[in-house]
Amino acid sequence: MTKLCTLSEAISQFVHDGDLVYAAGFTHLIPFAAGHEIIRQGRKNLILARATPDIIYEQMVAAGCARKIIFSYMGNPGVGSLRILREEVETGRLEWEEYSHFGMISRLQAGASGLPFIPMNQTAATDLESANPNYRRVRDPYTNIEVIVLPPLLPDVAIVHVQRCDAEGNAQIWGIIGEQKEAAFASKHVIVTAEEIVEEEVIRSDPNRTIIPAFIVDAVCHVPYCAHPSYTQGYYDRDNLFYLNWDKISETRQGIQQYLEEWVYGVKDRQEYWQKLGKETHQRLSVKPRWSVPVNYGEY
């Protein structure tokens, strides 16, 4: 059964005010187009979870979509701080819940695996443990040594961008696979956005590359360039220049509002956004191909 729909339909059906949202992707494949659509549809009081909130969550917070953020590294990767998020947290306007990367993805792993909690070895650094009551300790029943435990993270909806997907939602990713699979399995609903919608045959030609099976997917949206200014391995490069520029754009609220007016509210969808970026940017972000050697699955 095809689950193809527009991104606007998918957001409207599966992202509700107050939901816990996990827009997946560690640097790679961050679904910016979905974040922009959520802003355009005016969602409120969301709880936004991501290991690295990145610019996507800063934009959503600045647009007034969120009441709380769950994270493990709140910076502009390679550039510096996320100014608005930092200010919102410093002034206490935004609730937050903090983990280490390992804590954050362990929570997803627990959620994805149907576990009541997940153990981790001690780290000797106990301040975060004291600050966040979700960190607990239990004794290993075999050795009697204390381990750290965390509860599962169970988002209402995960949004996952992929290179290719069939109409039912069998999705393939290559390059950095971060926490996409775990986020999808942990969540009640899954929206997949894809650079390309392919025939089921293409998926079946390389099943080892499929990380999300169709039966956990609710909506499939064809959204080329969904990840910009993040990237899609083999399709377009990370727009490092934009990440550097964001540091200036986000110096003032007004700067961000102007950005949102022009690039989020001012465009209908991702296609219009991508056209608006212009040829020079397209050129700058284009990637030379580097093909893998095909593998032989054998005819049985």
Next chain:
Amino acid sequence: MNYSSSELMTVNAARLLQDGDTVFVGVGLPNLACNLARRTHAPNLLMIYEAGVVGARPSRLPLSIGDPTLVSGSTLVCSMYEVFTLYLQRGNVDVGFLGGAQIDRFGNINATVIGDYQHPKVRLPGSGGSMEIAAWANRCYIITPHQKRRFPEKVDFTTSAGFLTGRSQRLATGVRGKGPQAVVTDLGILQPDENGELILTALHPTATLEQVRINTGWELKVAPDMQITEPPSEEELRILREELDPTGIYL
């Protein structure tokens, strides 16, 4: 020869790496140090990035920890849960690099907040991977400019553990890693003594003891056999400037 303080720190950090080490690499100067070591004395350095990339051979300078250049030509890509469990928690990482806003007398690191946690004066990015790297990598190295505000007697928040309040304290927690082995600054190198307290074990030829003392927030001890570091060589600087960071993003 002229060189910047970033070049000085990078070269000295690279020299701490051994051929055959498995390194959990961070972006910025640690990335440069690892790639420099691999092109000089440590050709068999195995580079792992927390995004889940193993055996990376980046052909350009990555701005972020998840740059696509890390993937193309690497030997393996895995999920983040796997990189933190199969590689780091399991004990397969020799070296981790750490950074932070504050490093204290016992090598504890703060990358979380200045001031009170609930009402921070300055909110910093937070742990990322560093809480577990500091605990579980066999050896940890820190690269940071030498300034008094960065070297307080005690950190405001322990994001990643050094020796806590002394070497025996860390040992008592049972964490597998041996803790910070060196802090490379633009003035010299600090290393833990038998008690886990950071002391000055090497001074760069361009720096003075007095400079180090006034830029450290505790009464810094000096090792009786303190060394003077070798200045960066022409070849090390050439690789850094021509091959690794030709546009001078970090240097």
